Amino acid sequence: MPRFRMTVEYDGSAYVGWQRQENGHSVQSALEQSILALTGKTISIRGAGRTDSGVHAMGQVIHADLERAWEPHKLRNALNAHLAMANEAVSVLEVQAVDETFDARFSALRRHYLYRIMTRPARLALEAKRAWWVPKLLDHEAMHAAAQELVGHHDFTTFRSVHCQAKNPVRTLDRLDVSRTGDLIEIRASAQSFLHNQIRSFAGTLKLAGEGKMTPADVRAALEARNRSACGPVAPPEGLFFLQVDYPGDPERQP
Amino acid sequence: MPRFRMTVEYDGSAYVGWQRQENGHSVQSALEQSILALTGKTISIRGAGRTDSGVHAMGQVIHADLERAWEPHKLRNALNAHLAMANEAVSVLEVQAVDETFDARFSALRRHYLYRIMTRPARLALEAKRAWWVPKLLDHEAMHAAAQELVGHHDFTTFRSVHCQAKNPVRTLDRLDVSRTGDLIEIRASAQSFLHNQIRSFAGTLKLAGEGKMTPADVRAALEARNRSACGPVAPPEGLFFLQVDYPGDPERQP
Numbered sequence: 001m002p003r004f005r006m007t008v009e010y011d012g013s014a015y016v017g018w019q020r021q022e023n024g025h026s027v028q029s030a031l032e033q034s035i036l037a038l039t040g041k042t043i044s045i046r047g048a049g050r051t052d053s054g055v056h057a058m059g060q061v062i063h064a065d066l067e068r069a070w071e072p073h074k075l076r077n078a079l080n081a082h083l084a085m086a087n088e089a090v091s092v093l094e095v096q097a098v099d100e101t102f103d104a105r106f107s108a109l110r111r112h113y114l115y116r117i118m119t120r121p122a123r124l125a126l127e128a129k130r131a132w133w134v135p136k137l138l139d140h141e142a143m144h145a146a147a148q149e150l151v152g153h154h155d156f157t158t159f160r161s162v163h164c165q166a167k168n169p170v171r172t173l174d175r176l177d178v179s180r181t182g183d184l185i186e187i188r189a190s191a192q193s194f195l196h197n198q199i200r201s202f203a204g205t206l207k208l209a210g211e212g213k214m215t216p217a218d219v220r221a222a223l224e225a226r227n228r229s230a231c232g233p234v235a236p237p238e239g240l241f242f243l244q245v246d247y248p249g250d251p252e253r254q255p
Numbered sequence: 256m257p258r259f260r261m262t263v264e265y266d267g268s269a270y271v272g273w274q275r276q277e278n279g280h281s282v283q284s285a286l287e288q289s290i291l292a293l294t295g296k297t298i299s300i301r302g303a304g305r306t307d308s309g310v311h312a313m314g315q316v317i318h319a320d321l322e323r324a325w326e327p328h329k330l331r332n333a334l335n336a337h338l339a340m341a342n343e344a345v346s347v348l349e350v351q352a353v354d355e356t357f358d359a360r361f362s363a364l365r366r367h368y369l370y371r372i373m374t375r376p377a378r379l380a381l382e383a384k385r386a387w388w389v390p391k392l393l394d395h396e397a398m399h400a401a402a403q404e405l406v407g408h409h410d411f412t413t414f415r416s417v418h419c420q421a422k423n424p425v426r427t428l429d430r431l432d433v434s435r436t437g438d439l440i441e442i443r444a445s446a447q448s449f450l451h452n453q454i455r456s457f458a459g460t461l462k463l464a465g466e467g468k469m470t471p472a473d474v475r476a477a478l479e480a481r482n483r484s485a486c487g488p489v490a491p492p493e494g495l496f497f498l499q500v501d502y503p504g505d506p507e508r509q510p
Contacts, residue, residue, distance in 0.1 A: 009377070009380040009381055010380050010381070011380050011381050011383070056381060058381065073376070076376065076377065077376070080377055080378045083378065084378055088380075089380050089381075089383065090380055091377045091378045091379060091380040092377060093375075093377045094377075120348075121328070121331065121332070122264070122331060122335055122346045122347060122348045122349075123335045123338065123339055123346045124346060125264040125265050125266050125343075125344050125345055125346040126264055126265070126266050126311060126313065126344075126385075128266070128344065130381075
């Protein structure tokens, strides 16, 4: 059956998360229902990452096996028409025909995420569901320095949810950069794969570094503790954006 | 009575517009209700500009006369606490004590607006209520060239709503710049004051210029026709953001 790779954008505010589940509407369900509406077939799609409720995506990647060899841009437009009719906050940005060796989850070489923090005294109106509001200044240079203690090949037990289902807590974190533009602090994280809640755990801990409550050495000690209780409070989902996934043969892109 | 100048941000999606009216909840009502909750007094505030339903603001300015000489940051925090409790998409960014000669509407020297257009084949998810979706490429240089025909002192009858209540359709447009970053086209407009629907009328007409359907000479002819029917379709409200208002004595700021 023809396999298609799709790049998907969504506003996670209205969904129980990426993954199909019993207790509410998921992004995966929204996409599978648009495929059902178009093709008459109930299929299961696979995404590169499982985002939690409230987490957004600009570049989630999925694969789907369809019976027909659609022209990619026609498939994109038809699925978007069904998503629009169903009033979903989901958009198919791009469709490519791929061979059956492509797997959105298992072929991924690297995943890129962005975590946004707005630091200002006034509550958020326009950015309310698109950033974490922190009503005080944070020292983004201290956050960046602390973040560098986390980059590399480590056991990240401290920074994963107790519900994380991964067998192995060891990951290689390629990038964890913190920068500031005005009131906005951006944390950019890249790795082949992440543990459940890993980036939100990083963001919560780096906020403490930005407040002067943790030094880089404290963050290193928290990592080395391999103990969930050493982690700062987990940052809320609305600041997190799944930006991009890289696969073999992709042209070079800056996330 | 002590007078306060306040800078206000809002997501216009949930409101019938800036102005208090019978048929729904307005941004003005949300702010007046937060003042009532805080002070026990029903007062009427005045804004620098009346935005339509769906139009956003990052820098609407209002003035309000209160009985008490609040410390500005305490007033800001208290109003934001009431706005949060009422679940309003409104935030008071800044409060300043001003003297009674300050009038948010009549003292304004210049108003600055931004109109955002997203040009891409796929529908909008994250930006759905924050930009006008145009599913084809637009030539932003052609749009900018056409826009320059509108800058200056003109009778803007072509570019105002038939419901516009201004007695005089003559205005001086100081700036109408069109630029592009990736899929996003930004139109930046500055003037002491604007007519009703003027910027959305500009945006709708400039889109035609970006499609090659109007030359700069056509836009000039539309202006000179002084006839509403010469205007392109009015662009939707969700692309429009009220950015900033300048008053005498303000420090120089880039909108």
